[in-house]
Amino acid sequence: MCGVIPCDIDDVTGRKVKFNIEYIVDKNIGGKEELSNLRTLCSTCNQGAKNITAEKPTGLWLLSQVRRAGHDEQLAVLKWLREKFKD
């Protein structure tokens, strides 16, 4: 993401860059555990990208999360949606 290479000094930490392997599409939203769904990020980018992917969650996944949520959280979602789509 930021273009650093091994042996570079991380601008944020002042230390030698470390790399992490992470999922492109997170397993929580249906990403597969396979090589094509993995990427390498420096630790600074990885911290900023944690659980944030370019992939949008599916409607089915969103509904499953709302169904699992508690009553108050479901009401907060309903309130937010009503506000967002009021005309």
Ligand SMILES: [Zn+2]
């Ligand atoms: Zn980076």
